[in-house]
Amino acid sequence: MAYFTDHEIIEMILKEESRSQNAAIEQLYHQNEKVITQLVFNKGGNKSDARDLFQDMIIIFLKKVRSGEFLLNENAKISTYLYAIAINLSLKRNQSQNSSYQRNLRFLENQDQTMPDDPDPLDLMIEKEMDMRSLEIFKMLDYNDQELLRAFIEEKLSMEEIAVRFGYENADTAKNRKYRAVKKLGKIMRRLKLID
DSSP states (O other): OOOOOOOHHHHHHHTTHHHHHHHHOOOHHHHHHHHHHHHHHHHTHHHHHHHHHHHHHHHHHHHHHHHOOOOOOOOOOHHHHHHHHEEEEEHHHHHHHHHHHHHHHHHHHTTTSOOOOOOOHHHHHHHHHHHHHHHEEEEEEEEHHHHHHHHHHOOOOOHHHHHHHHHSSSSHHHHHHHHHHHHHHHHHHHHSOOOO
């Protein structure tokens, strides 16, 4: 079996060509089977439960990749992301089977107004990865474009203030420069197939 990098796996999934996708999924299965099976065994499950969990995990992963919700950054691994999905699915399954959980859930629903929701760890991880990927894409712009967009977005400077700071002739020139920087960012995102 050929070995594909994580980036190649993402590209194969995005191609939406069945042979490429099957090869990518097969590699993901071989790389993660033992870890996922052990996770299920530790929670009292069996081989059949592990297969079901793995299938659900892959379906979620494929949807996240295709929708653009999952962006692979330099420090992340698909296997880490898959394990987080598996843990989340496993916890949800165990909780739904646990009758004391059902009693606690009814109690918590009654107390919902007084207790804030805890963020989902998987959602937090996905959000962090997306923020890191967005920053990487933003850094592909040249320094001047980055600074101009930061002044506009983060500092909320007006076009007049940006013109003064960057030494542009007037607010219209600043507006044109901002427009060009946004267009460059759009080109980068289209090149990376993050937008149409």
